[in-house]
Amino acid sequence: MSLSSILLLHGPNLNLLGTREPEVYGHATLADHVATVVAAAATHGIAVEHIQTNTEGEMVNAIHAAKAKADGIIVNAGAFTHYSWAVHDALKSYPGNVIEVHLSNPGAREQFRHVSVLSPVVNGTISGFGGLGYALAVEALVELAAQ
C-alpha cells in the first residue's frame, strides 16, 4: 500500500495544549506536535493535513473526507476516545491504517480513561510518551504500509 498523505486528527481541548494541565500533557503546544508529525512525515515524502476540532460531528466528517484524500490517519481524539461511538463507527468505515495516540497514559489515570472505544477499530495505540508518540505513529504508518 502506498503512503503519500496522512490525516492528523485532534479532538476536543487539544487546541489548549501548552497551557492545559501541563503537569499531565507537558508544555508543548498543538502546533509543536503538528510540526513533529510534518517533519517525521517529510523524511518519507509524506504530506500531512491537520484538523483539530472540539465538535464530534466535525471529527466524523473529517474521517469520512479522509477516505478520498488520506492514506492513513493519526488520531488523538481527546475525551471522545472514551465514549464516542460515532467516531468509532467512522473509523471503522475508513479503509486505511489508523494509529491512536495519547500524550498521557490513560490507563494510569482516572477509571473513565481506561477504556478507549476507538481501540477496537485502530491498528494500534501509542500512549504515554508525550510528543514522541506522534513521531512513533508516523513510523508505524510507514511500516504498516510497507508490509
Ligand code: DQA
Ligand atoms: C488524551 C487523553 C484523554 O483521556 C484526554 O481526554 C485528552 C488527552 C491524551 O493525549 O493523553 O484530552 O487523549
